Amino acid sequence: DCLSDAARQYFARSMAAAERxxxxxxxxxxxxxxKTAGQPRQPVSLAALVNDVRRDLHDTIAATGAVIETPDLxxxxxxx
Numbered sequence: 001d002c003l004s005d006a007a008r009q010y011f012a013r014s015m016a017a018a019e020r021x022x023x024x025x026x027x028x029x030x031x032x033x034x035k036t037a038g039q040p041r042q043p044v045s046l047a048a049l050v051n052d053v054r055r056d057l058h059d060t061i062a063a064t065g066a067v068i069e070t071p072d073l074x075x076x077x078x079x080x
Contacts, residue, residue: 040079041079042078042079043077044076044077045073046073046075046076047072
């Protein structure tokens with residue numbers, strides 16, 4: 001009751017957008033589960049993955065002087 005009409009409309013649009021986003025996320029999860037169903041799980045080295053990203057971003061890292069520090073990263077089992 002404390003909100004103006006404009007604030008109520010803004011709030012209603014925000015709630016509708018949040019509901020649409022929730023639906024999209026649920027659909028993406030369903031799609032990814034259907035796509036990977038039945039595929040074997042495989043080990044993936046997170047350290048190797050980070051090294052790939054570092055290689056891909058080498059020029060940007062060098063230009064900005066960024067420092068990327070990672071602890072000892074594990075190998076995880078995932079479905080690709």
